[in-house]
Amino acid sequence: MYGTHDLPFHYETDGFSLDFEHESGRYLYRRELNGSRKEHLLLSSGGRVIVNPVEPLNLPKSICHALLVEFDPLSIEPGARSTVYLTFPVEIGVFVAGRGNLEVLDIFSWNAPKYTLYGASDGGTIARYWKSPTYAAPPDLDPLREGLLALTISNTTRDWVELSRVVLESIGMKIYYDDALVSMQARMRLVSTMVAETSFRDRPFEEGQKKALELYLGRVLAGVERSRFLMDQGL
Amino acid sequence: MAESDLDFSFLEGIDWWHLLTILVLIVGAAFIAKLLTIYLKKSLTDKIKRSQLDLLIKVVNYSVLVLAALMLLPIFEVELGGLLVAGGFLSIVIGIASQSVLGNLISGVFLIVERPISIGDNISIGDVAGDVADLNIFSTIVKTYDGVYVRIPNETVFTSAITNYVAHAARRFSYVVGIPYDADAGRAIEIIRAVIDEHPFALKNPEPSVYVDELADNSVNIKVKIWAPASEWWGVYTDLLWKIKAELERNGIEIPFPQRVVWFQNELALRKGLRVGEAATPVPAPEPTFPETGADSAAPPDPDAEGDEGR
Numbered sequence: 001m002y003g004t005h006d007l008p009f010h011y012e013t014d015g016f017s018l019d020f021e022h023e024s025g026r027y028l029y030r031r032e033l034n035g036s037r038k039e040h041l042l043l044s045s046g047g048r049v050i051v052n053p054v055e056p057l058n059l060p061k062s063i064c065h066a067l068l069v070e071f072d073p074l075s076i077e078p079g080a081r082s083t084v085y086l087t088f089p090v091e092i093g094v095f096v097a098g099r100g101n102l103e104v105l106d107i108f109s110w111n112a113p114k115y116t117l118y119g120a121s122d123g124g125t126i127a128r129y130w131k132s133p134t135y136a137a138p139p140d141l142d143p144l145r146e147g148l149l150a151l152t153i154s155n156t157t158r159d160w161v162e163l164s165r166v167v168l169e170s171i172g173m174k175i176y177y178d179d180a181l182v183s184m185q186a187r188m189r190l191v192s193t194m195v196a197e198t199s200f201r202d203r204p205f206e207e208g209q210k211k212a213l214e215l216y217l218g219r220v221l222a223g224v225e226r227s228r229f230l231m232d233q234g235l
Numbered sequence: 236m237a238e239s240d241l242d243f244s245f246l247e248g249i250d251w252w253h254l255l256t257i258l259v260l261i262v263g264a265a266f267i268a269k270l271l272t273i274y275l276k277k278s279l280t281d282k283i284k285r286s287q288l289d290l291l292i293k294v295v296n297y298s299v300l301v302l303a304a305l306m307l308l309p310i311f312e313v314e315l316g317g318l319l320v321a322g323g324f325l326s327i328v329i330g331i332a333s334q335s336v337l338g339n340l341i342s343g344v345f346l347i348v349e350r351p352i353s354i355g356d357n358i359s360i361g362d363v364a365g366d367v368a369d370l371n372i373f374s375t376i377v378k379t380y381d382g383v384y385v386r387i388p389n390e391t392v393f394t395s396a397i398t399n400y401v402a403h404a405a406r407r408f409s410y411v412v413g414i415p416y417d418a419d420a421g422r423a424i425e426i427i428r429a430v431i432d433e434h435p436f437a438l439k440n441p442e443p444s445v446y447v448d449e450l451a452d453n454s455v456n457i458k459v460k461i462w463a464p465a466s467e468w469w470g471v472y473t474d475l476l477w478k479i480k481a482e483l484e485r486n487g488i489e490i491p492f493p494q495r496v497v498w499f500q501n502e503l504a505l506r507k508g509l510r511v512g513e514a515a516t517p518v519p520a521p522e523p524t525f526p527e528t529g530a531d532s533a534a535p536p537d538p539d540a541e542g543d544e545g546r
Contacts, residue, residue, distance in 0.1 A: 059435075060435055063436075063464055063466060063467060064464070112433070112435070113435040114432075114435055114439055115435060115436055115438055115439070115464060116438050116439040116440045117404060117405045117438050117440055117441060117462065117464075118440075119404075121403045121404060121405045121406065121407075121441070121462070122402075122403045122404070123404075124404050124405065125404060126404050126405065126438075126464045129439045129440075
């Protein structure tokens with residue numbers, strides 16, 4: 001389903017259908033997923049549709065800029081650098097392209113959204129919550145439901161550090177995809193036993209993966225966007 | 236009538252050309268301010284916060300206004316240095332004459348510095364509750380939940396207790412859910428927790444708290460405390476209460492009405508409770524028992540005794 005397609009376009013799988021139907025000079029967009037339905041009329045003579053995973057922070061509506069992935073507690077030795085494989089929820093964006101411009105038509109997901117608070121209520125951050133298993137090697141995942149988060153943890157301290165969550169900033173989130181895998185690569189630099197800084201690597205996890213269109217890059221003024229998150233309220 | 240001492244001689248130098256220039260400057264400034272407002276709204280609405288955009292527009296508008304005023308001054312042959320001195324004196328006089336206005340102004344400055352509220356915040360000041368629509372130098376404009384415009388002088392805002400419901404990232408709210416005494420409270424808590432877990436904006440952390448809080452007159456009261464993002468709490472509050480009620484009922488736990496168990500002291504009272512013509516089912520009268528104490532050893536009242544009519 002992912003990729004760029006010419007209009008009209010139709011895709012169907014179990015409990016899901018996505019359809020751009022051409023009727024009398026216009027297109028009717030219809031999407032059904034597990035009983036929920038969305039329709040939208042497009043006054044366009046033609047064009048293309050792009051379907052790709054987007055930053056998972058839009059459903060049921062966008063209220064925050066951070067994704068918190070919780071995993072089983074792990075400890076990392078002083079000075080070590082290691083990569084663990086986690087998952088993140090996939091939200092899928094449908095874009096229409098015409099005359100050099102893009103418009104987000106729909107965002108949907110198979111995953112039920114849940115939010116949480118990172119830190120205290122007065123100085124904390126609202127974040128999208130996701131509970132992930134921890135893998136030593138990249139697992140097989142359904143690209144429509146879950147993405148692979150390759151997290152490289154560097155412990156720059158002289159102590160063992162225990163951690164059980166990572167918070168990632170939506171701005172600068174780099175998602176890559178193909179038909180078999182949705183992925184992103186992140187870094188977590190432990191600067192003390194209580195503080196870490198997270199950021200993204202802008203590269204595909206596997207050869208041939210395409211970079212997804214970013215929603216959150218266009219929503220900020222150039223030059224002032226933050227792409228790192230400082231986890232200063234616990235690991 | 237005495238002749239006015241005011242000196243309008245500077246007006247003698249103003250001709251039609253000057254008037255036209257003044258008009259063009261005023262209209263031009265208004266036009267440019269409007270144009271800039273529209274441009275800023277178009278280009279920045281989806282990029283920065285609404286409150287920041289409003290502040291930016293205000294700064295730009297005032298800047299254009301001040302620039303236009305400065306451009307007008309040479310027409311009236313006003314020297315800027317003299318104007319500043321005169322303005323200084325004038326502001327002292329005006330300040331003394333209008334202390335409340337000055338108070339509002341200073342309070343406004345302090346409010347801007349302290350920033351207890353921002354445009355769009357959900358607040359309560361005194362008996363006014365609503366969303367902050369605007370923060371001016373003299374007053375704060377609140378749009379109440381009924382959509383009513385309320386202007387509060389900044390001095391009042393500054394000296395009042397301000398409740399800002401959205402200043403923090405998250406806030407907690409609570410319900411009391413009553414269940415019948417014969418219902419399983421543990422099962423009810425499980426059901427309520429499941430409903431809360433399904434809601435996207437009922438925060439995972441801090442965890443919701445659900446517990447038996449009170450053995451009340453008519454129900455066992457379960458207290459439900461939920462954290463939600465400050466911007467979304469009202470929606471969660473209104474959404475979840477009904478879902479909890481519906482889910483409890485779906486699982487056979489009814490929210491009880493107020494109820495009272497009434498015990499009649501004797502058979503007569505039961506008979507008197509029947510309507511005329513209704514046949515009373517003979518109910519064997521319970522044998523009244525009384526403790527063997529001196530004070531309570533008096534016989535129970537005779538149901539057929541005189542003087543019962545008044546009961």
